[in-house]
Amino acid sequence: MSKPRVIYWFRTDLRLHDSPALNAALDLEPAVLWPIFTWDPHYVYRARGGTNRWQFLLDCQNDLSDSITKLNHKSKLFVLREGPQTLFPKLFKAWNVTHLVFEQDTDSYARERDEVVARAAKEAGVEVIIRSGRTLWDAEDVVTKHGGKPTMSMTSLLSASKKIGDVPRPIPPPKHLPDPGEMPLDFEQDRPHAKPDINAESRKGNDTGYKNIAGPNGDFAIETLGELGFAPATTPHKGGETRALKNLDAIIKDNKYTATFEKPKTSPALFDPQSTTLLSPFLHFGALSVREFYWRVQDVVNSYGKGASTPPVSLTGQLIFRDMYFAAQAAIGVNFHQTAGNRHCRFIPWHLPSKVDPDTGLSTGEYHIDSDQAERWFRRWKQGVTGFPWIDALMRQLRHDGWIHHLGRHSVACFLTRGGCYVDWERGADVFEEFLLDHEPACNAGNWQWLSCTAFFSQYFRCYSPITFGQKWDKNGALIRKWVPELKDLDAKYIYEPWRAPIQDQKKAGVRVTGDGLSNAIGKGTYPKPMFDFGERRNVCIAAMKKAYEVGLYGDDETVLNGGWRELFPEGQGEVQGRFDSDDGENADEGDEDDGVGDKRPRKTSSATVSKKQKT
DNA sequence: AGGGCTGTTGGCACT
DNA sequence: TAGTGCCAACAGCCC
DSSP: OOOOEEEEEOSSOOOSTTOHHHHHHHHTOOSEEEEEEEOOHIIIIISOOOHHHHHHHHHHHHHHHHHHHHHOTTOOOEEEOSOHHHHHHHHHHHTTOOEEEEEOOOSHHHHHHHHHHHHHHHHTTOEEEEEOOSSSSOHHHHHHHTTTOOOOSHHHHHHHHHHHOSOOOOOOOOSOOOOOOOOOOOSOOOOOOOOSOTTGGGBOSOOOTTSSTTOTTSSOOOOOHHHHTBOOOOOOOOOOHHHHHHHHHHHHHOHHHHHHOOGGGSOTTOOSSOSSOOOHHHHHTTSSOHHHHHHHHHHHHHHHOTTOOOTTTSHHHHHHHHHHHHHHHHHHGGGGGSSTTOTTSBOOOOBSOEEEOTTTOOEEEEEOOOOHHHHHHHHHHHHTOSSOHHHHHHHHHHHHHSOOOHHHHHHHHHHHTTTTTOBOHHHHHHHHHHHOTTOOHHHHHHHHHHHTTSSSOOOTTOOOOTTHHHHHHOTTOHHHHHHOGGGTTSOGGGTTOGGGSOHHHHHHHTOEEOSOSSSSOTTSSEEOOOSSOHHHHHHHHHHHHHHHHHHTOBTTOHHHHHSGGGGGSOTTSSOOOOOOOTTTTTTTTSSOTTSSOSOOSOOOOOOSOOOOOOOO
16 A cells, blocks of 8 residues: 555644644655645635734744744645635545545534535545644543533533543654645636625725635745735734744743732733733644643642642633633534524623524624614724723724733623623624634633623623723723823823813813714824713613523523513613614614614524524 | 821622 | 622821
């Protein structure tokens, strides 16, 4: 039998250190090995993603490619611009492939994609080898050990993982790589449909990414932001495995920081440097192995002795939370990312609910505007012009840098949902998906459910103040002065509440507190007035949450799916989702919310059973 | 010297 | 991994 001709398919495992899948590929002792990346149209057109995360991905790819070339000067990361579902059947033949190897991916699109590719491989007689490597413990194993149920708490995750055993020790990187084989492209490229393009707003120029399957020069080059039509990234955070390992080294070197880390005690207001590791974007792209991170930390903890912190607050605790969300996602499936049809997510009649496809039961990516006021609040939140400087600073840092501290995320998420705007957590999750460098679907959905008190956490009366929470960490408002420069000269006395500053103080600081932030340009010597009285909204929201908890509906309840829930939330008795026409999306600025006019018929959807079909 | 006023702190219950 | 209001306890100060 001839020696294996192996494709190693890199996806979100852009590293050479501790890669069980790459190790499995090399164990085949291949005659040739092609390290490839497929430029998947799904992520280009159908999944939300801003410029910064694309740049971080390109950083990771370029670094990986350089590392591959260092091991074998004939090799690199070869990028092919086509959807893997259509590409692989052609590649298997054209390159005479015997094996396809990749790391197990976990989100719903990736699973479906990999099933399609695996079927094509079987038809072509290509052996597929898949290894788990994205998490501390394999998420499917955790679910099995947890009786098929999702892990909805740290203790349930820890008890399930205990039955599996210790986290595997990291595997060293390869010392050499085989040559790549010939790469003939004597087949037609299937070009993707560029419409609908969920990222159209981010694209400033022509999208030429799919002009040639092997890139503009036919050399399988890594894409550029220009080819995507995106403006240059604004984030200062750079990707790549080399940098990840260097940053990890620097953290581990500080034994005390590593061993005594307590998340709740790290400041969300610190930047340059921040108070946490900022390694999450590397974990997302697989440029850093989570097991490598875990054991480097755990070894320090073990030798530190008394005084070391423990999960959930310790550094390893943060990684275990990540596994908890992955295992919850593995058990619940695609509905983990939405309320509808999700029996583990409480139903709260928020404003701006997602539109749900009646055939699939899945969120379509669009939402109903049941309240013009909530829509304005949501837009101001997303833009960072709420009039609450602490919130605005964090949202502007998020947009510009693609990263904010975990407690900052708590603060803005609470504010948008149960502690201010009473807007659906899925709206917030969409915005984080667009802007975060470290956007991890499972963690994002899980954390938004946590903060909105719809799953994982239920103390809805613990409400973050947009004024005092920041003050606890940053009395002088350094974070605000950095990100909301309109206010940089305002006295510390007013920095969290500029609307309280007397006119002469505003004049002295060169800023006028006026307007709603949407109709007047920011940074022109004005700062918007707060969009509501926080104390008032806090009371309204807590009362509404109390009511929703008493009603006690979950996302899979039939009355949630067919609109019957309204009978349980009488109008005029506290905050509740307003009525909306079924086609309200286009003319949002017309009409008057809360007037009781509109579609009064319950919206019938098909049964709670949901197909595996991916949202579009 | 000691009563009384005031501002601060910490514990607690409640939302 | 909360904020608020209330109150008791207490320190510091005035007269």
